Amino acid sequence: MAEQEEDFSSLPLPDRFQHKIWKVRKAGYEDAAKQFEVTPDEYDPAFRPFLQDPGLWKGAVADSNVAAQQDGIAALCAFLKFGGKEGCTRTRSHTIQPLVEKGLSSTRAATKASALEALLLYIELDTAVPVIEDLLPALSNKQPKVVAATLAALTAIFHNYGCKTVDPKPVLKILPKAFGHADKNVRAEATNLAVEFYRWLREAMKPMFWNELKPTQQTDMDAQFEKIKSEPAPKQERFLRSQQAAMARAPPPGAAGAAEEEDDLEAEPVEVDAFDLAEPQDVLSKVAPDFSDQLASAKWKERKEALEALFLVLNVPRIKDGDFGEIVRGLGKSMKDANVAVVTQAAQCIEVLAKGLRKPFGKYRSIVSGPLMERLKEKKVTVSDALGAALDQVFIATSLTDNLEEMLEFLKHKNPQVKEGTMKFLIRCLKTTREAPSKPEVASIAESAKKLLAESSEGLRSGGAEVLGTLMKIMGERAMGPHLEGLDEIRKTKIKEYFEHAEVKAKDKPKPPPAPVARAPPPTAAPKKVAAKKAVTKKPAPAPSPYAQEALAPQPTARSIPGSKLGGPKPAGLKAPLKRTLPGPGGAALTASPRRPAAQAPPLMEEEPPAPPRLGLGRGLAGRSLASKAPAMAPPTPAQSVSPPPNFGLTAVERAELEELRLDKDRLLRQADDMRQERSRLNSEIQELKNQNAQLIEDHTRDVLSIKAKETQLVRARSDCEAAEAMCGQLRREMERxxxxxxxxxxxxxxxxxxxxxxxxxxxxxxxxxxxxxxxxxxxxxxxxxxxxxxxxxxxxxxxxxxxxxxxxxxxxxxxxxxxxxxxxxxxxxxxxxxxxxxxxxxxxxxxxxxxTDSGRGDTGQGVESWKRAAEVTSALKAxxxxxxxxxxxxxx
Incomplete structure (x- = not known):
């Protein structure tokens, strides 16, 4: 037996993984795990046989011997832990199914733990999507223990990685099926998974499956949810390798701030709503084709019924984008309806449409936001609440910048109710926005709020103080200090109270502004700093002169002319131009000392570069060496440290350019101001045109309604006329008869x-x-x-x-x-x-x-007789x- 064991241990690991004796396989799994643990990196040759034949792990995970299976899954965990991403992607398709069917449902606790760890490692090394896709089919397994073990594994996955890293939508869709399983263990695991989802998603998870549960199950789930409502927001416990690398790259100095930001980012996914989890639904096909005609009906009940039907169609978690222009325009017109029930129902339709569309609703914002704020004049609580909810959803679908201009306009409205409703809307926007307003926006908001402080109504004054306090919470006390100047102490105290109690989601980050300031000065400031350092630290600066000579050969030779043989004729020819520009200092400098011309003459010489060639100095200058010129340049260097001559002429050019740039800047600023004013004017014109358009639309609607009413009356009159004519004909025929x-x-x-x-x-x-x-x-x-x-x-x-x-x-x-x-x-x-x-x-x-004779005779007597006879005949006839x-x-x- 000892010889056989030695022979087995000498076999390669792949052969031992496939050996018919379970002890040999078990020993091979153990040796493989030990080899993986001592490898230096993921590119070690020990991983190569298992990467080339990933099917070896399928037999190890599903080993028929439970003891060998335990070591096989442990070896897989070591392989994934030290083998890297390649080992994950190559073996994933071979091992997940046997891990679920044979590992998670094992009777051994160590095997279960190793199988779950392997699944978590598969997610950690890459992404969670492939693992979840392979786990979901196991929920339809015939064996209840496999289904229950799969649900427990899903619960552990979401508990460790959270709903931000792992998408919960595929699991939420099939969760009702698990609640309807016949096995009580499966239902218990489904309850645990739902509770874990509730920890991360809260109420947003309910629209996905809640209506498919039985009432008793809903009651039990609500009782479970109540126990964890008071718990703090969960945090991700395990991170992907990509997330770990990103955290490792973070610089140490900003680690504290980065950690805080990461905490904030981790806390944000808890606020998941049904929109992020739901699939878009096409609702346009479900809207009644004659919706516009029903909305234009003369009877308010018909208009309300049309809006109620539209609300039922639009009330879905997520709406597929489409052309909702006609519907939104109809809802905007309904804001001007005389019946408050119609207005309330239209506001509810706008709310669900904005909630279901989100960002695509931004293109319809201008159609409804103005009419909504204009209708805030209603004093009825139900109407104002519906309008406020619709405005909040419109803001969530857009941003503060999109709505700010219109809000500030309505803060100047003559109706106090409209002012108060708009002010409350602005406060809600400041509290919920995630982007801090810009400085111009802060200034405009502060000005409007300070005007509210002077209102006669207590509600408006308190609202103005709350606006300033909330804005101070976002921007900080220092940034809001200039905007509070001129206010009395009582108002400042009230603003501070609102500032202390305000809860906002946006924080002003003053880090970006310094970056452009640091980028702007380098072209002009950097060279000056370098020159100053060279002049101060190194007084004998021979190095600058060779650079200057190489850059401007004629000019340094002209500066060294006073110490050369050619210096006699040159000053005579250069005195006139020197006196033209600087007559006093130029002559004194040239006659008094050789150092002064070095300090004052260079700019004058640089202004006339063609002078040396005209004097024929090119040959003498070319014959002189640079070493001989260096001593002549050395004495002026100390003087240059005080007022550097080489930069004097260049700074003049630069000053001219700087002046031109300043003029251009002023011109551009003026143009920007003009364009800003033009923009404001155009915006006001646009607003006026919108108001006119709205008025024309209202007039048109009223005319159309009146025309339709007249047409209805005319049709009725025609029908009455036809009926009267028919009756007249019948009476005429009856009369003839x-x-x-x-x-x-x-x-x-x-x-x-x-x-x-x-x-x-x-x-x-x-x-x-x-x-x-x-x-x-x-x-x-x-x-x-x-x-x-x-x-x-x-x-x-x-x-x-x-x-x-x-x-x-x-x-x-x-x-x-x-x-x-x-x-x-x-x-x-x-x-x-x-x-x-x-x-x-x-x-x-x-x-x-x-x-x-009868015709010629009078009928006096005969008429009486004839009447008597007629009476007799008549009585006889009656008889x-x-x-x-x-x-x-x-x-x-």
């Missing part, structure tokens, strides 16, 4: 003397009457069936009148309204026409008189009608 019936009835009731000649029509209409009365029985008896036909025609006429009118008394009532003259006239006309149509013999036989009704079973009306 009644006239015909009346005519036929009067024709039947007409006196016998006015009956026409015996024609067929007359006989059909009235023969029965005459026969029944017995007056003209002989004439009618000769026409059998005449009486029945007449009776039937008259009965049918009466029945038709009753059926058409619906009222049995209508026709008699209509006939009774006719005047006796009209009825007599009709009777006479009917009789006359009948008489004209009938032959004379028949008429004479009926009346017994000659028609010619007959009653008999007919009785026979036919018609009741009396």
């Amino acid at each position: 009644l006239k015909r019936a009346l005519t036929s009835a009067e024709r039947v009731n007409s006196p016998p003397m006015s009956l026409p000649s015996p024609s067929r029509e007359t006989m059909n209409d009235g023969g029965d009457i005459y026969r029944d009365t017995g007056m003209y029985g002989g004439a009618q008896e000769s026409r059998p069936g005449f009486s029945n036909r007449a009776r039937m025609s008259y009965t049918s006429t009466l029945s038709e009148e009753k059926e058409n009118s619906g009222d049995p008394l209508a026709n008699p009532y209509a006939r009774s309204k006719l005047s006796p003259e009209l009825r007599n006239g009709r009777n006479s006309a009917a009789s006359g026409s009948a008489g004209r149509a009938s032959p004379a013999p028949y008429q004479s036989s009926r009346t017994g008189r000659d028609p010619s 007959k009608i009653e008999q007919m009704k009785a026979r036919q079973g018609i009741s009396r009306p």
